Amino acid sequence: MHRTYESYAAEIHFRKHLRLADQMIEFHWKLQLRLLRDLVDKVRVSATSNVHVAEGICLPDFVLEVxxxxxxxxxxPQKxxxxxxxxxxQVSKxxxxxxxxxxxxxxxxWVQLIGAMRRCRRDVAESARASIFLHAPTPTTRPGCSRPLQNTGVEDAKNKRTEQTKRKRGKEGPHSESGGRAG
Incomplete structure (x- = not known):
């Protein structure tokens, strides 16, 4: 079907009026919304979460509120x-x-280290562990306890593997590394 110039111009004119009506409705809605929001009382929500404080520690009220x-x-917030x-x-001055x-x-x-901390937590954990514990002696007791520390799970796993390897070599028989053919 072939459109005439008049029908095309009428459609453009109609769309222009629809766009104007849409803008007017949006404008009036924003005005009414602002008036309605002013009528509603603002309710301040008080803090409902309880802060658990360890025994023997006393915190001021303003700290507990925050x-x-x-x-x-x-x-x-992070700097x-x-x-x-x-x-x-400022400090250097x-x-x-x-x-x-x-x-x-x-x-x-340290600024470079902090930048790395924000980029990748895994890399920072390794570098911090290396820089902090580089010269620190290995603790033999827990703080506040006189008993020596037990082996960690990593050491236990290594000891278990070496024991299993020794047992396997012992069960291999006369052709194992410890035993051999006379010859």
Missing amino acids: LGLGPKFAVQ NKPELVSIVR RVPEDQATRIINEAAA
Whole structure:
């Protein structure tokens, strides 16, 4: 079917009016919504979660209120790299000049470490473990306990494998490594 110019112009004119009507309805709805929201009283929700405190620890009321609000309010937001660098510069200005370069270098290493922590938790766990426990002696007792620590599960598994290997070699018979043919 062939369309004429008049029918095409009428359709364009009709669509223009529909678009205008849609915009007017949207405008009036936003006005009414704003008025309706002003009529409704704002209800403040009090903290309902209970904070469990260990025995013998006393926290001020304002701390309990903030912790009761949940993790969004209880955890301090992380600083980004420029903020960390500005803190390093502020600290380096307050120390003696001969120690300033050492402090800046150490802090720059920590800023890099923090950046790595945010990128990949697995890599950070390995690097932190290496840097923190590099020179630390292996603990032989638990804090607050005089009994020596037991072997960890990794050591037990290694000991079990070596014992199994020894038993297998013993059961192999005269052609095993320990025994052999006379010859």
